Amino acid sequence: MNILQISDLHFGTRHWDGNDEMLLDKINSYPADLVINTGDSTTDGLESEYQDAGQFLKGITCENVISIIGNHDKRNMRSHEYFEKYIDHDEIILPSRPELTTKKDLYLQRDISKTKNYFTDLNYIKIVTIDSMTVLVICIDSNILYEEEGFVEEEILRSISRKINRMKYDKSMMLIHHSILTMDAEPLRNSFHVTDFVREHKIEDVFCGHSHRLDLRKSTDLYFKNSFTQYMVGSLSTSNLMGNDNQFLYLENWGTAEMRIHLIRILLDDDVMSFTEELI
Numbered sequence: 001m002n003i004l005q006i007s008d009l010h011f012g013t014r015h016w017d018g019n020d021e022m023l024l025d026k027i028n029s030y031p032a033d034l035v036i037n038t039g040d041s042t043t044d045g046l047e048s049e050y051q052d053a054g055q056f057l058k059g060i061t062c063e064n065v066i067s068i069i070g071n072h073d074k075r076n077m078r079s080h081e082y083f084e085k086y087i088d089h090d091e092i093i094l095p096s097r098p099e100l101t102t103k104k105d106l107y108l109q110r111d112i113s114k115t116k117n118y119f120t121d122l123n124y125i126k127i128v129t130i131d132s133m134t135v136l137v138i139c140i141d142s143n144i145l146y147e148e149e150g151f152v153e154e155e156i157l158r159s160i161s162r163k164i165n166r167m168k169y170d171k172s173m174m175l176i177h178h179s180i181l182t183m184d185a186e187p188l189r190n191s192f193h194v195t196d197f198v199r200e201h202k203i204e205d206v207f208c209g210h211s212h213r214l215d216l217r218k219s220t221d222l223y224f225k226n227s228f229t230q231y232m233v234g235s236l237s238t239s240n241l242m243g244n245d246n247q248f249l250y251l252e253n254w255g256t257a258e259m260r261i262h263l264i265r266i267l268l269d270d271d272v273m274s275f276t277e278e279l280i
């Protein structure tokens with residue numbers, strides 16, 4: 001099974017000056033079974049940005065494209081509705097006991113919001129079957145409305161756990177926008193709850209974005225003896241500071257001893273685009 005990871009497209013004012021068509025051709029040249037997009041498809045969560053990002057993602061020819069929401073995508077009271085309309089959707093997992101939830105703006109105030117759906121978190125589980133292997137793709141919403149830092153609602157993790165415990169699958173992975181292992185200026189505030197969840201469900205691979213930098217890291221808990229790998233990929237098509245290249249990851253034969261990790265960098269020199277590929 002081959003996986004291609006993209007992240008941080010930032011359609012809108014932070015989108016790059018590169019050629020999106022050329023980028024799509026490059027992405028589509030890899031025989032990926034699954035493409036995962038780990039959030040921040042937009043800059044400010046505007047409907048026009050969501051439309052453009054959705055159009056780009058539709059240009060990916062892979063049959064299985066799964067996207068999650070990022071903090072930039074949540075800069076709008078209608079973010080969750082736009083994301084479901086233009087980017088991705090599935091059965092949203094709700095907290096079993098709403099009265100115990102603590103995440104800020106998890107529910108919008110009905111008297112001031114004209115949204116149809118007052119619940120703002122987008123957590124879901126997708127099932128992908130490739131070569132008779134069933135993979136659970138656990139999509140976690142680590143974002144808070146209008147905020148850059150992350151927080152994952154524990155009541156929702158409990159609801160997801162109950163669902164996973166009833167499912168049959170061969171392998172699982174988690175997609176989450178914020179890193180659960182490393183910290184930047186806008187970190188996930190309760191990463192320990194998520195690492196507990198990863199351990200509980202024996203998830204071996206976590207994919208994230210957010211920091212616009214590459215960080216591939218294996219974590220081993222010496223007490224519980226579990227281990228997982230976190231793949232943090234840099235931005236795909238963003239106007240970045242000098243020295244911060246756009247990129248994507250291609251994991252050939254993911255989950256096997258023959259896995260090969262390819263890092264594809266996208267270089268922009270004035271208007272000339274080029275690609276480099278490195279085997280990690």
Ligand SMILES: [Fe+2]
Nearest residue numbers: 040070071210
């Ligand atoms: Fe982000």
